[in-house]
């Protein structure tokens with residue numbers, strides 16, 4: 001597609017997003033997508049992930065694909081779910097965690113804790129997702145004292161997570177999707193504040209056809225079998241003493257939001 005047409009499309013999408021944000025309820029994005037600076041470490045990681053490249057083929061740069069595609073869509077689906085008083089955010093299985101920089105600038109400069117892998121292998125190359133995420137936030141005006149990047153494989157992970165409490169916990173395509181809810185159950189029970197909100201994607205176990213094709217996903221879960229979506233949902237509702245709301249569904253997962261009693 002020609003660059004003139006691309007530019008036209010970007011401008012159109014930016015204006016549409018701007019209008020939608022002002023006409024609907026929820027956080028307003030004060031950091032425009034065109035302002036975002038992406039460090040080389042993050043670009044290298046994104047380029048190694050086919051999913052980020054294939055999703056929006058008409059956009060060429062991988063950073064644009066990620067921010068104007070995945071992050072913009074996620075932003076749209078969560079902006080009305082984030083408590084406005086949020087002072088502390090936890091992103092579990094964040095990847096480079098692009099959405100957190102928008103949350104930081106839309107809220108009152110909350111503390112941002114994110115968990116992923118310091119060593120993540122992709123096509124034979126090891127990427128430090130934590131370092132890439134920290135650099136992405138720093139480059140985009142998040143002060144270092146507001147950033148806590150934690151390695152999922154650290155022995156102290158759970159005790160480090162429990163040093164803080166959280167008003168908003170986000171886990172897109174990660175908790176209950178890429179890895180089991182049970183891994184973070186205790187932290188969520190203990191460290192999410194009352195009125196705090198969790199947004200997470202629960203893998204759909206009832207869609208056997210999709211699951212059979214997605215061997216990678218089934219293999220990621222514990223050997224005693226993948227818990228059913230209904231079971232995981234009931235467990236989360238029990239842990240939060242509240243009813244979850246379904247934000248949307250895809251073939252592979254249900255995005256839920258739940259506010260702790």
Ligand SMILES: C[S@@+](CC[C@H](N)C(=O)[O-])C[C@H]1O[C@@H](n2cnc3c(N)ncnc32)[C@H](O)[C@@H]1O
Pocket residue numbers: 070092093094095096097115116117120129152171172173174178179183
């Ligand atoms: C499908 S990606 C989603 C990334 C990001 N949330 C997004 O939506 O773009 C799942 C992420 O979970 C991370 N991950 C895998 N096991 C994890 C664990 N036990 N704790 C935290 N993160 C983990 C992976 O490294 C990967 O970055």
